[in-house]
Amino acid sequence: MxxxxxxxxxxxxxxxxxxxxxxxxxxxxxxxxxxxxxxxxxxxxxxxxxxxxxxxxxxxxxxxxxxxxxxxxxxxTPAARAFAPFASPLIFLFLGGFMLALGLSEQGLDRRAALWLLARDWVRGSPARARTAVGLGAFACSMWISNTATTAMLIPVALGLCTAIRGVACPEDQPEFDRYAEGMLLTLTYACSIGGIATPIGTAPNVIALDFLERQVGVQLDFFQWISFGLPTGLVTLAIALVYAHRRFPAPVARLDRLTVEVRDQLHRLGPMSAGERRAAGVFLLAVLGWLLPSIFKVTLGAAHPVAQWADRGLQEGVVAILAGVLLCVIPGGRRPGVPVLPWERAMQLDWSTLYLLGGGFSLGAMMFDTGLAEALARGFLAVAGPLAASPFGLLATSTFLVLWLTEVTSNVSTTSMMVPVLIAIAQAAGVDPVPTTLCITMAASFAFTLPVSTPPNAIAYGTGLIRIQSMVRFGVVLDLLGYLVLIACGALLLPALGLGP
Incomplete structure (x- = not known):
């Protein structure tokens, strides 16, 4: 119904x-x-x-x-200026990220990694630990792969685990197992959304924020700078979700030996890593190294060193992502002669709609600044909000709260495209550093936990028929409110400590 x-x-x-x-x-x-x-x-x-x-x-x-x-x-505006943002280097960062994700999925490395995590000894047949492992695996995968793809990949694993656990239940214990299954699927779903904030390529809003900060504020954040605040913020939020799931959806049994047997059996059926999996993993690690090298060289050699300056210019995130993505389409996959790790026809099945959405959002934001519309909206907001929005903390708190609830009914890409340019203009008009506010509202756009229609992962999990709408709403509201406090702490304490705030 x-x-x-x-x-x-x-x-x-x-x-x-x-x-x-x-x-x-x-x-x-x-x-x-x-x-x-x-x-x-x-x-x-x-x-x-x-x-x-x-x-x-x-x-x-x-x-x-x-x-x-x-x-x-x-x-x-002229056509050349209107469509120029569609060729932004950050568009190519996301394009390369999509290709990397498709390469990992094509070789089955993503599923192997999830099963490997669940087969660890520390899980030991414990349903509670299995749920934690699922959450950690979803978080880790979503740092590099879209939250929708991660959810679609891990939902069958989670459903298999829930089926194995429910198989030992007595009829009178079924309600407890049903509640546990709800908690398992909600944990997986929310971990996928939270993991996206940890890296620049984890989700599209991150790329939108980076583009506007570079174009409108003149601030360029590298890969390491992003994960220096995104990863701890995401981990704290994930810990809150795991603790709440453990309390609200307790495991029906302390230990279930069949759980370990089932997971290890699935992992065993995969066999040893294929040549294609090893090559996909190698390219992925090369991409991560390429993203981190500019920061490493700055720290070890100094920002003025020629090598560090070259890395800063030549190893930009979009360049590294494209080189890695194309490399997957060139090196042999090892399964069939002449077939690469990522066949080109498969690479062209990536999510072009999201890339168009990113480019359109970039274009609208740039035009809003060029025409003065963003400044006019900012001054109107300041006139209505008064002194609350004129202070750094007031602007951070109000705008983050607004975006947190707005993203429940709109896509996170749409929300970020709408709000980031306006709020940057508001901060500039008020004489407030726009960086903390921009980063916090960007992360808030991924904190859509309350409704099935809020995000594709929510819809996928709800579509299993194992989640009651009231359970999602109750869990989502609690996580939204606690996540809001985490974001405020990040903006007020962590970002200034990292030199990214006032």
């Missing part, structure tokens, strides 16, 4: 969006705003795009492509 209602809600939301988007566009277009003509026209385009993103009346990537095209047609 819940899934039918959810589907009906989605259909109604899309129908409303198809009517509301053009209505908002034309009303704003004919309503005097006092803005310069390009900013006025862009405001109408931006508002209509936001409606399309929230309602998903058309595919998100399609809406993102139409927005810059419409801006060119309405003489807001």
């Amino acid at each position: 819940d899934r039918v209602a959810r589907s009906a809600f989605d259909v109604a939301r899309q129908r409303v969006g198809r009517v509301l988007a053009p209505l908002v566009f034309f009303v704003l277009l004919v309503t005097p705003t006092g803005l310069p003509a390009p900013a006025h026209r862009l405001a109408a385009i931006f508002a209509a795009t936001v409606v399309l993103w929230i309602s998903e009346a058309v595919p998100l990537g399609a809406a993102a492509l139409v927005a810059p095209a419409l801006a060119v047609a309405m003489d807001v």
Whole structure:
């Protein structure tokens, strides 16, 4: 019944969006705003795009492509400038990241890694430890692979574990095993979303924030700088999720020998690592090394050393990702002659829609600054919010809270594309350092835990039929509130300690 209602809600939301988007566009277009003509026209385009993103009346990537095209047609900006963000180095960072993820999946290395973790001795047939292992595995995979792909990969493993555990239950104990299964799937889902904040390529909003910080603030964060705050913030949030799951969804039995047997049997059936798996792992490790080398050289040789300067210029994240992704399409996979680790036709099945969405978000954000629309929105917000938004902590706390709940009903990419350029302008207008606020709202955009429609991982887990809507909402609200406190601590304490704040 819940899934039918959810589907009906989605259909109604899309129908409303198809009517509301053009209505908002034309009303704003004919309503005097006092803005310069390009900013006025862009405001109408931006508002209509936001409606399309929230309602998903058309595919998100399609809406993102139409927005810059419409801006060119309405003489807001030249075509070369409108479409230039689609060739941003950060677009190629995500493109290469997609190719790496596809290469690992193509060779089955992702599933082997998950089963290997569950087969460790410390799990010892304990359902509680198995859930922790699933959460840790999901978190680790989602640092490098999209949260949707990680969830889709690990859901069968989690369901297999739940089936094995439920198989030993007496009929009267079934409710306890059902609750445990809920906790297992929710832990997996939330760990996938949390893991995405740990690295720059973990999820699309991270790339959006990096682009706007570089273009509009002149701040360029390297791979090591991001993980220096993203990884501890993610680990603390993951620990909170694991503890809460342990208390709210306790394991029905302390130990189950069949659990260890089942996992090790699945791992045994995979056999030894194939040549393709070893080569995919090697390329992946090379990519990680390439991302870390500029920071390593800066620390060991000094920022002024020629090698460190070359690494800073030549080993940019997007360059490393593309080289690694293409390398996977060249080196032999070892299964069949002439077939590489990642066949090119498989590489071209990557998520182009997300790349279009990123490019469209970058383009809209740049145009908002170029036309003065972002500054006008910022000054309006400051006039309404008053002194609360004028202080560094006030702006951080209010904007993070706003994005945290907004992302429950909109995609995290859409939320970040909408909010980051506006909040950067607000911070600049208030004379506040925009870096902590930008980074915190970016991480908050991934903290969508409350509803099945909030994220694809939530929808995938809910689609198993083993999660009650009230369980997801209750767990999600608690995790949202506690995660908010973690983000505030990160912005107020951790980022300044790392030299990324005031």
